[in-house]
Amino acid sequence: xxxxxxxxxxxxxxxxxxxxxxxxxxxxxxxxxxxxxxxxxxxxxxxxxxxxxxxxxxxxxxxxxxxxxxxxxxxxxxxxxxxxxxxxxxxxxxxxxxxxxxxxxxxxxxxxxxxxxxxxxxxxxxxxxxxxxxxxxxxxxxxxxxxxxxxxxxxxxxxxxxxxxxxxxxxxxxxxxxxxxxxxxxxxxxxxxxxxxxxxxxxxxxxxxxxxxxxxxxxxxxxxxxxxxxxxxxxxxxxxxxxxxxxxxxxxxxxxxxxxxx
Amino acid sequence: xxxxxxxxxxxxxxxxxxxxxxxxxxxxxxxxxxxxxxxxxxxxxxxxxxxxxxxxxxxxxxxxxxxxxxxxxxxxxxxxxxxxxxxxxxxxxxxxxxxxxxxxxxxxxxxxxxxxxxxxxxxxxxxxxxxxxxxxxxxxxxxxxxxxxxxxxxxxxxxxxxxxxxxxxxxxxxxxxxxxxxxxxxxxxxxxxxxxxxxxxxxxxxxxxxxxxxxxxxxxxxxxxxxxxxxxxxxxxxxxxxxxxxxxxxxxxxxxxxxxxxxxxxxxxxxxxxxxxxxxxxxxxxxxxxxxxxxxx
Numbered sequence: 252x253x254x255x256x257x258x259x260x261x262x263x264x265x266x267x268x269x270x271x272x273x274x275x276x277x278x279x280x281x282x283x284x285x286x287x288x289x290x291x292x293x294x295x296x297x298x299x300x301x302x303x304x305x306x307x308x309x310x311x312x313x314x315x316x317x318x319x320x321x322x323x324x325x326x327x328x329x330x331x332x333x334x335x336x337x338x339x340x341x342x343x344x345x346x347x348x349x350x351x352x353x354x355x356x357x358x359x360x361x362x363x364x365x366x367x368x369x370x371x372x373x374x375x376x377x378x379x380x381x382x383x384x385x386x387x388x389x390x391x392x393x394x395x396x397x398x399x400x401x402x403x404x405x406x407x408x409x410x411x412x413x414x415x416x417x418x419x420x421x422x423x424x425x426x427x428x429x430x431x432x433x434x435x436x437x438x439x440x441x442x443x444x445x446x447x448x449x450x451x452x453x454x455x456x457x458x459x460x461x462x463x464x465x466x467x468x469x470x471x472x473x474x475x476x477x478x479x480x481x482x483x484x485x486x487x488x489x490x491x492x493x494x495x496x497x498x499x500x501x502x503x504x505x506x507x508x509x510x511x512x513x
Numbered sequence: 514x515x516x517x518x519x520x521x522x523x524x525x526x527x528x529x530x531x532x533x534x535x536x537x538x539x540x541x542x543x544x545x546x547x548x549x550x551x552x553x554x555x556x557x558x559x560x561x562x563x564x565x566x567x568x569x570x571x572x573x574x575x576x577x578x579x580x581x582x583x584x585x586x587x588x589x590x591x592x593x594x595x596x597x598x599x600x601x602x603x604x605x606x607x608x609x610x611x612x613x614x615x616x617x618x619x620x621x622x623x624x625x626x627x628x629x630x631x632x633x634x635x636x637x638x639x640x641x642x643x644x645x646x647x648x649x650x651x652x653x654x655x656x657x658x659x660x661x662x663x664x665x666x667x668x669x670x671x672x673x674x675x676x677x678x679x680x681x682x683x684x685x686x687x688x689x690x691x692x693x694x695x696x697x698x699x700x701x702x703x704x705x706x707x708x709x710x711x712x713x714x715x716x717x718x719x720x721x722x723x724x725x726x727x728x729x730x731x732x733x734x735x736x737x738x739x740x741x742x743x744x745x746x747x748x749x750x751x752x753x754x755x756x757x758x759x760x761x762x763x764x765x766x767x768x769x770x771x772x773x774x775x776x777x778x779x780x781x782x783x784x785x786x787x788x789x790x791x792x793x794x795x796x797x798x799x800x801x802x803x804x805x806x807x808x809x810x
Contacts, residue, residue, distance in 0.1 A: 408600065408602050409602060409604060411572065412602050412615075415590045416616060416618060417591070422619075426615070426618075430606040508605055508649070
């Protein structure tokens with residue numbers, strides 16, 4: 252058997268094993284709601300969930316809700332990541348800034364993200380702006396931590412090469428510090444993407460004015476429409492999964508210069 | 514007539530503070546290097562040979578004394594002084610081509626000139642066809658070729674090489690030494706190479722500077738008056754190598770050897786003893802070349 256087909260088989264086996272538990276859970280779910288083991292008002296049948304999904308998709312504007320959530324997520328994620336990378340670069344490369352700001356940042360990052368919500372709602376209201384600020388903070392923190400670490404561990408050997416080749420300060424940043432920190436930055440951005448999606452849902456729960464998948468779930472709970480809640484939860488999971496995969500693919504592409512250890 | 518003091522090192526002392534102790538890495542070292550000359554520096558570890566090289570290249574400036582290059586005091590790195598390190602120190606995120614081009618980043622060449630120089634340089638070090646390869650795809654020897662190309666691409670006046678072949682296997686090393694010699698002959702660049710390999714030092718150098726450790730001093734400068742390219746197996750070369758080895762040994766010997774070194778008489782006798790192993794004719798030639806003139810500073 253060729254290496255390629257062996258890898259393919261291994262991948263197929265891996266996927267099959269990974270799917271075992273979700274499928275088992277779905278079967279248990281379906282059986283228990285069909286046989287009346289659980290109250291269908293608390294756990295609706297799969298069929299019911301499927302029909303609700305269809306209704307939301309066709310009659311109501313599920314795609315619209317999703318795109319509102321996603322655009323909020325993406326706006327906050329980009330703002331948080333970009334500000335985070337710049338902020339961490341300044342901290343990592345300026346001794347003064349590091350001494351002045353890093354201790355305070357390390358203190359502030361200990362505060363739970365959710366603890367910011369009352370402050371944000373008072374400063375920014377309950378609207379779009381407040382939600383994006385919250386999402387941005389969620390992305391900002393892991394991006395700053397990882398970028399800072401990455402910049403700090405830029406190889407001294409290469410910094411010396413830059414010195415010998417008379418790099419300007421800007422060239423040092425763009426040619427040495429940023430690329431050598433790229434693996435860490437990618438980890439931070441990847442985490443930031445996941446956190447920002449969690450925060451998007453959190454913002455829609457806690458700053459519950461406006462639309463979005465989170466609001467849809469809140470609405471489902473209020474109308475005791477558990478099927479709708481389930482649809483919302485499924486969508487959140489699927490989007491999170493998709494974002495994770497996209498981030499992984501982008502990471503692999505950007506870091507293709509790294510040695511592949513098989 | 515080439516400038517005999519192209520690189521002029523005068524009474525250079527370098528001290529380092531290590532855990533509160535002062536260590537003298539170099540103790541009033543003086544050395545003049547002529548334009549177009551190939552000087553190799555050998556010595557046991559701790560003799561300050563790499564420190565001397567870094568000072569000459571301008572990577573380190575914490576010394577006392579005077580270092581000049583082409584009549585100008587060395588105050589920091591310059592694009593006129595290329596440097597090749599022991600490790601290739603390539604940027605892992607750049608292809609070979611772009612790594613070499615880093616050497617031209619801040620030069621005055623136009624974009625087209627830069628492209629041409631990079632292509633030529635990659636060709637010169639025998640990496641044609643690997644322009645788009647990333648460093649992790651290269652063997653150790655190929656990576657070092659790229660490192661040399663980066664050091665040479667800006668056509669520096671002087672190239673400093675810090676044990677450039679130290680990490681390579683014997684065969685690759687021998688081939689790269691030969692190629693470096695060719696490049697030197699063709700490009701007429703002054704080269705200063707630090708090594709702990711005596712064979713390499715005598716094979717490449719017009720003069721071999723032997724240093725002694727603690728504190729770092731120049732023990733002796735051995736001229737190698739043989740035309741390039743050299744025959745590795747030549748008896749003359751072997752003879753000079755033996756002499757360099759002997760001087761080196763005397764630098765690392767324990768205290769009982771030190772008083773012996775102080776007096777020229779016994780030293781001469783010891784070297785003659787070693788020389789007796791090689792043919793008489795060689796012996797005579799070597800004496801003509803005043804190999805044993807003490808140039809200790």
